[in-house]
Amino acid sequence: MLKQFFWMCSGADTDLLETCSKSEQIKQAGIGGTVFFTAVMAFIASSYALYTVFDSVYLAIFFGLIWGLLIFNLDRFIVSTIKKSGSFKSEFIQAVPRILLAIIIAIVIAKPLELKIFEKEIDRVLLEEKNELTLANQEQIGLQYQPEIQLLENQISVLKKEVSEKEAAVNELYDTYIAEAEGREGTLKIGKGPVYKEKREKHDASLKELQTLRENNTAKIGEIEGQIATLKSNYDKKVTETQPVIDGFDGLMARVNALDKLPWLPSFFIFLLFFAIETAPIFAKLMAPKGAYDIKLSDAEDAAKTWAQQKAYQRKKQLATDAVINDKVYEDLSEEDELYTYKRKSAREIMQLQADAFYKQQKNIL
Template sequence: MLKRFFILCSGVDTDIVNGCSNGEQNKYAGIGATVFFTAIMAFIASSYALFTVFDNVYTAVFFGLVWGFLIFNLDRFIVSTIKKRDNFLDEFIQATPRIALAIIIAIVISKPLEIKIFQKEIETVLLKEKNEMALANKKQVTNYFQSDVDKNKAEIDSLKSDIAKKEKEVNELYATYITEAEGTAGTKKLGKGPVYAEKRLKHDAQLKQLDSLKAVNAVKITEKENKAKTLQADLDKKVTDSQPIIDGFDGLMARINALNKLPWLPSFFIMLLFLAIETSPIIAKLLSPKGEYDFKQEDAEMGIKNVLAQNRYQSELQRKTDAEIYDKVYADIKEDRELYNYKKKGAMELLKLQSDGFVEKQKKSI
């Protein structure tokens, strides 16, 4: 049962191969087994690749089955269409497009399995890339809000600077009227005279302005500080909202790119393995000598070609014979006098009717 199934997978004519020797049947059963297991590999590889895309097992398995059947039919077609010839160069030229197609299929099949085999190494590369993307994203978002943050900070610093300047001015006025009272500066008269009173009055006026400025600027500073907290919260929210996108950066294309950043030699050998598996049925057919199946297939094709050639020859001969017969028949008819007189009589009657009709039209028009 298994042998018959693998022979069916090889794409050979079962009516012919069943009449061949056991060794010949085993050869094509081996080719069919290679085709079948290549399709199984294609199913596994495509299912895993599609799972990384859809994140759904049932969808991945369904499309994986479709891809597996497609590869199975392609391989079966490739193997079944290669026919043994008497010249190896002719066979190789015939197989060249099929080998190219087999190479493409091998690469497509091997790539998802490479991703699965080197999954841990790929995860490491992806983690590094995600961290770099997170830092770059945070820097980009920070730069986006930086102008507003800097402007707000500058306004707070300006308000605080105004208070500091006013405090310095008040302190200087305070020192002025104190030194005047002590007699160490100004008029250098000890005591609280008119100059002292004037300077004290000026200090008190500036002190009131300072208190008023502190009250007004304190409200403004509080507003600016609240705005700074809001800007920081918006920045953090922007970074947080974009983080899931970075965390989801592990699709099929990202994994393929990460695989390309790993050492190429292990991946190359895996691809060579699948290439060998995929092309082995074709290579086996090219290298193997003509077998019993090939001779019987050639004999059956030759029989069909002979029948077609005979039918084509008979049809052409019948066409030529019929043409010669009809040429002779119409030549004899051409010489028949009775037929000539009959046709002449009909033609004369037709001419008379046409002439009478023309005369009637002329009479009506006058």
């Protein structure tokens, strides 16, 4: 049962193999087993790759099975179309396109398994890239809000500066009228005279202006701080909304790019492994001597080809002979009086009918 299955995998003619030696049967079963297990590896690799895309086990298994069957069919076709002719050079030239196709298949199969084998290293690279993207995203979003926030903060600074300057002016007026009362400046007379009252009134008026300015600017600063808080809230909201996009940056393409940033030698060895697996049936068939199965298969194909050529030749001769016979038959018929008389009678009847019909038509017109 298993032997028959591997024969089917190798694309061999099972009826011919039944008549061959055990060694020939084992050789074809080995080639078929290589084709089968290559397809299994393709199924596993593609299922993992598709799982990273769809994030669904069932979809990954379904499409992975389709891909595995496709690879199985391709490998089976490649192996079955290499014919043993006894000349290694001609066989190798025949196998070159199939080897190139095997290289492409090996790359396709190996890449998803590399992603799984180096998953931890890839996750580290992706984490670094996500952190860089997060910082870049915050900076880009900040460019939308920071200029306006900076402008509002400058307005707050201006308002606070106005209050500070006014406070300094009030304090200066306070020091002036105190110094006048103590006789250290101004009239240099101790006591609260007219000049003292004048300076005191000026200070009191300036103090009221300071209080009014402080109240107005405090209200304005509160309003501006509310605007700043709103802008910062919008910034935080925008960052929160866009962060899931960065967190989800671990798809198939991102992982392949991250794999390319890792040292190439381990990946190259894995590729060589799958290249060896994929091309093993081809090289096994190239290196194997021409066996009884190949001889019988070549004989059966030559017999079919010869039989097809014979039938084509017979059909060609039959057509030529039939044409000659038909020409002779029609030539003989053209000389028979009976056929001439019959056709003359038929022509007479047709002309009579035409004459009668013309007469009736003319009569109807008149």
